[in-house]
Amino acid sequence: MTTTTNSVITSQQFLEHWKGHRALTRKIIEAFPEKDLFEFSVGGMRTFAELAMEVVSIAFYGVEGLTTGQWRHIEKLPYFTGEKNISTKQELLNFWDETTAYIEQEKEKLLNLDFSQHIKSFEMYENTICSSMLYWIDNEVHHRGQGYVYLRALGITPPFFWDRF
DSSP states (O other): OOOOOOOOSHHHHHHHHHHHHHHHHHHHHSSSOOOHHHHHOOOOOOOOOHHOOOOOHHHHHHHHHHHHHOOOGGSSHHHHHSSSOSSSSSHHHHHHHHHHHHHTTHHHHHHHHOOOEEETTTTTTTEHHHHHHHHHHHHHHHHHHHHHHHHTTOOOOOOTTTOOO
């Protein structure tokens, strides 16, 4: 019996899809008042600034790991260590934009990856490249959802969830 693999989405389409999610999450960051971005939370959850730092750290250092083969342990990422002392919305947006530029810079390397290759991302998570990157997107969507709840609780209408560009 032969097995045929059909691709539902190209690596280019995958990266464009991820960029759309990143663009929408950036709009959520922008929607927060400065003080509330760093101080407001619901039910003991982390602030949206902390959640966004997790997402952007995973994106930056995930791409670095994929393109160089050198992975930082998850507990050595800036959101865990405080390595990047981000205390303003503009600093967070700058790190977000630097990460977006880095993803674009590494685009050709990312497009040429074998997405079925098994890796151990962040020295911890064994999976395929595709599954790892899908997790990063799922994690971003999950935390962005928390941002939507926070904005609604603050009386702020968030960006439409389909407005990804």
